[in-house]
């Protein structure tokens with residue numbers, strides 16, 4: 686507890702899922718939390734809950750693919766919290782598409798949100814951190830799909846590989862400014878994202894049971910399984926770590 690007291694953090698895509706779990710945990714650890722999401726209503730709902738529990742949070746409407754919106758959102762965070770210490774680029778989209786049926790539109794949409802959105806988040810956060818001085822931490826939520834491809838997730842896997850690649854290149858470019866860039870690669874996480882992939886509840890549950898059977902720890906991940914690593918990567922305990930990704934997948938890639 687209180688490992689992030691008064692640290693100013695932004696979590697993108699924090700209205701739901703993994704981003705929500707990270708934002709909740711950051712608030713519990715005493716951080717000032719900006720819940721940034723394209724869906725303002727979900728960001729506002731989470732902000733209200735965190736504030737009601739005694740935490741400090743603001744809701745920021747932000748489409749991570751829109752540089753102007755990201756810049757304006759980070760300016761609002763600085764106005765409210767004084768500085769920006771930690772940027773978590775978590776927002777992402779996912780559709781199941783195969784090698785032969787992936788359309789150009791699906792390909793570009795994934796690249797736009799998961800690739801370009803991560804690049805813009807990294808660039809804009811780094812500009813603020815360099816300008817204010819004192820370094821900072823950028824954490825990108827990647828995926829095991831970015832490194833271990835799957836024939837059913839072609840556009841998604843390629844876009845997460847773009848995001849993963851930015852962890853290494855960003856780390857090298859930003860190290861002279863005292864900014865670290867690290868990643869978290871989740872496995873199969875039960876979040877609202879999967880409702881878009883398998884709309885039918887029974888089909889989704891069957892799919893999750895099949896996934897669980899392949900996972901050494903015997904279950905799929907909860908969003909909260911990722912939150913502890915996100916705290917570690919935001920604290921000085923990870924100060925000598927950059928350009929690397931922590932995989933948290935119950936052992937599925939072991």
Ligand SMILES: NC(=O)c1ccc[n+]([C@@H]2O[C@H](COP(=O)([O-])OP(=O)(O)OC[C@H]3O[C@@H](n4cnc5c(N)ncnc54)[C@H](O)[C@@H]3O)[C@@H](O)[C@H]2O)c1
Nearest residue numbers: 698700701702703723748749776777828873874876877878
């Ligand atoms: N769920 C999984 O199994 C899993 C596994 C590995 C990696 N991931 C990654 O974790 C991240 C979060 O996934 P999740 O499962 O929590 O997803 P989710 O769909 O449950 O939540 C994603 C959130 O991001 C927001 N969002 C979507 N597009 C946005 C945009 N352009 N700008 C700002 N916000 C936007 C949504 O409104 C939503 O609140 C993604 O990057 C995803 O690729 C998820």
